[in-house]
Amino acid sequence: MPRPSLVATVADALLDEIVAGRIPIGSELPSEGELALAHDVSRATIREALGRLQGLNVIDARRGKRGTVNPVARWSDLEPILRATASGTDSAEASLHLIEVREMIETGASALAAVRRSDADLARLEEELARMTAAHEAGDLAAFVAADIAFHDVILAATGNVFVAAVFAPLAKVMRAKREQTSALVQIQRNALAKHHAVLEAIRAADADASRVAMADHIAQTAEDLRRYVLSGPTSDGPASSGPDADSARAARA
Missing domain, CATH: 1.20.120.530 (GntR ligand-binding domain-like)
Known part of the structure; x- marks a missing residue:
């Protein structure tokens, strides 16, 4: 099982990519394999990191399909919303x-x-x-x-x-x-x-x-x-x- 701290770090890095517009609002996420390669972690770590973002309503992920980035208005936690707002998203x-x-x-x-x-x-x-x-x-x-x-x-x-x-x-x-x-x-x-x-x-x-x-x-x-x-x-x-x-x-x- 991936270390919780590693999962949190990867989830935060993915959120940074979304907030910076490198993964735009409304777009489809890269595959788990692509994300794992980009962040030098296992697919299991990526899966748990995506689960965290889904729990915050930042993304909409469904089994067997690539997730999509939700509009900021649908995000459910204040901290990511503030990060997005401060960045201009x-x-x-x-x-x-x-x-x-x-x-x-x-x-x-x-x-x-x-x-x-x-x-x-x-x-x-x-x-x-x-x-x-x-x-x-x-x-x-x-x-x-x-x-x-x-x-x-x-x-x-x-x-x-x-x-x-x-x-x-x-x-x-x-x-x-x-x-x-x-x-x-x-x-x-x-x-x-x-x-x-x-x-x-x-x-x-x-x-x-x-x-x-x-x-x-x-x-x-x-x-x-x-x-x-x-x-x-x-x-x-x-x-x-x-x-x-x-x-x-x-x-x-x-």
């Missing part, structure tokens, strides 16, 4: 799905934060929004994204519910990558600043309903900006062909 769909998750969780978190936040929480929100504004004016994308993420982290913490932040923790890496994608254009940053200001004012007023609506409006704007400026490519409504907006547009498509 099914990037457009994954980006929109991530925004849907944010809407489901962050609207409720914003409402809860409005009635539970402390003065210190409010001060931190003001500080992070000021950092976002300064970064926007300086053209510093990395600083803008860092302050944006910190602003939302303050809201999650201000709920006083330890599970809220814990739910978001595994998404941190891919969330940062997607924030960099959706914040690379100057117009998107302008939209984000306006929406963050509305969220801040609703939380300042301790108005749970207004905070929920403001966060929903912010996330809806993010989804619209993603579709309009990032996923659809250049449009007549996009940045001008020269100047800082154009530089940001080129950076987003790089």
Whole structure:
């Protein structure tokens, strides 16, 4: 029987090939013999490694037939999904799905934060929004994204519910990558600043309903900006062909 550690190593290597696109989504897997030769292991090891991937719904394997790679939307474990998303696999769909998750969780978190936040929480929100504004004016994308993420982290913490932040923790890496994608254009940053200001004012007023609506409006704007400026490519409504907006547009498509 193959060593469990060897099976896990081979399964991970196969997942890397899928995530990298060397074995594309929807394609048929190489034969067990071909995979065994490529990875210098026995067919039994390959069979068990494929069984692991099938258990995660990454592949659909049937006895006597070559397996096929399932769409990422059918995968059942978070870690492979995050690896695929971070690599750009099914990037457009994954980006929109991530925004849907944010809407489901962050609207409720914003409402809860409005009635539970402390003065210190409010001060931190003001500080992070000021950092976002300064970064926007300086053209510093990395600083803008860092302050944006910190602003939302303050809201999650201000709920006083330890599970809220814990739910978001595994998404941190891919969330940062997607924030960099959706914040690379100057117009998107302008939209984000306006929406963050509305969220801040609703939380300042301790108005749970207004905070929920403001966060929903912010996330809806993010989804619209993603579709309009990032996923659809250049449009007549996009940045001008020269100047800082154009530089940001080129950076987003790089």
